[in-house]
Amino acid sequence: MLQLTDVAKSYPTPQGPLFVLDGIDLHLAPGESLALMGESGSGKSTLLHLAAGLDVPDRGEIHFHERALSALDEPARADLRRRHLGLVFQQFHLVPSLAVIDNLTLQARLADREDPDWTDHLLERLGLTGLEQRYPEQLSGGQQQRLAIGRALAPRPDLLLADEPTGNLDEAAADRVLALLHELIHESRCALLMVTHSARVAAPLDRCLRLHYGRLEPGEP
Numbered sequence: 001m002l003q004l005t006d007v008a009k010s011y012p013t014p015q016g017p018l019f020v021l022d023g024i025d026l027h028l029a030p031g032e033s034l035a036l037m038g039e040s041g042s043g044k045s046t047l048l049h050l051a052a053g054l055d056v057p058d059r060g061e062i063h064f065h066e067r068a069l070s071a072l073d074e075p076a077r078a079d080l081r082r083r084h085l086g087l088v089f090q091q092f093h094l095v096p097s098l099a100v101i102d103n104l105t106l107q108a109r110l111a112d113r114e115d116p117d118w119t120d121h122l123l124e125r126l127g128l129t130g131l132e133q134r135y136p137e138q139l140s141g142g143q144q145q146r147l148a149i150g151r152a153l154a155p156r157p158d159l160l161l162a163d164e165p166t167g168n169l170d171e172a173a174a175d176r177v178l179a180l181l182h183e184l185i186h187e188s189r190c191a192l193l194m195v196t197h198s199a200r201v202a203a204p205l206d207r208c209l210r211l212h213y214g215r216l217e218p219g220e221p
């Protein structure tokens with residue numbers, strides 16, 4: 001499903017290269033869920049961006065869906081993302097000018113994978129039935145994040161990459177969003193790689209790893 005082999009990544013800075021990841025090996029099986037923890041600045045978002053093919057490593061290889069990302073040009077990587085990958089961030093990144101229903105189906109339409117039954121099911125499970133014609137600004141923060149999760153899951157991806165998906169929500173809203181996220185990825189047999197600072201958020205996932213000085217270590221949620 002997702003395999004990182006000896007991946008290294010640095011960023012150029014005026015003081016010289018900043019080495020962020022060094023010798024990362026990571027395997028995620030279909031349907032598996034993994035929490036990625038670590039101090040602020042330890043490289044969690046960097047790793048997620050590499051896994052999504054949004055950035056390229058200095059060294060090492062990333063395989064997603066049995067394709068080596070290095071063998072693909074950007075349009076081919078974008079196509080792979082559209083078809084097989086869902087992305088959810090702390091900022092919801094909804095399209096303000098589109099109604100709920102159009103935000104929800106946006107990714108599925110782009111991937112040519114619209115499924116009205118699955119859309120209806122998502123609307124209902126996400127508690128958004130009846131709100132289809134509203135605009136994102138007319139939703140609560142929790143509703144907006146549930147919509148962002150639904151949008152990512154609408155094309156039925158094989159892998160959901162989530163970066164602090166509940167970082168902007170209060171505890172009650174976060175709990176509801178996370179419970180739904182787990183139910184939905186379970187239902188659709190989607191794998192999950194989730195960056196979080198929170199042990200509470202990491203605890204229900206199958207595994208937890210911690211980034212420390214550029215390396216991955218076994219983590220305790």
Ligand SMILES: Nc1ncnc2c1ncn2[C@@H]1O[C@H](COP(=O)(O)OP(=O)(O)OP(=O)(O)O)[C@@H](O)[C@H]1O
Pocket residue numbers: 011012013018020038039040041042043044045046047
């Ligand atoms: N484009 C960039 N250019 C230079 N340095 C960068 C760039 N992107 C990230 N960094 C640096 O790389 C390091 C890792 O950043 P990253 O965002 O991956 O960490 P993180 O673990 O996700 O942090 P946080 O938990 O605070 O979100 C940080 O020191 C950051 O300042």
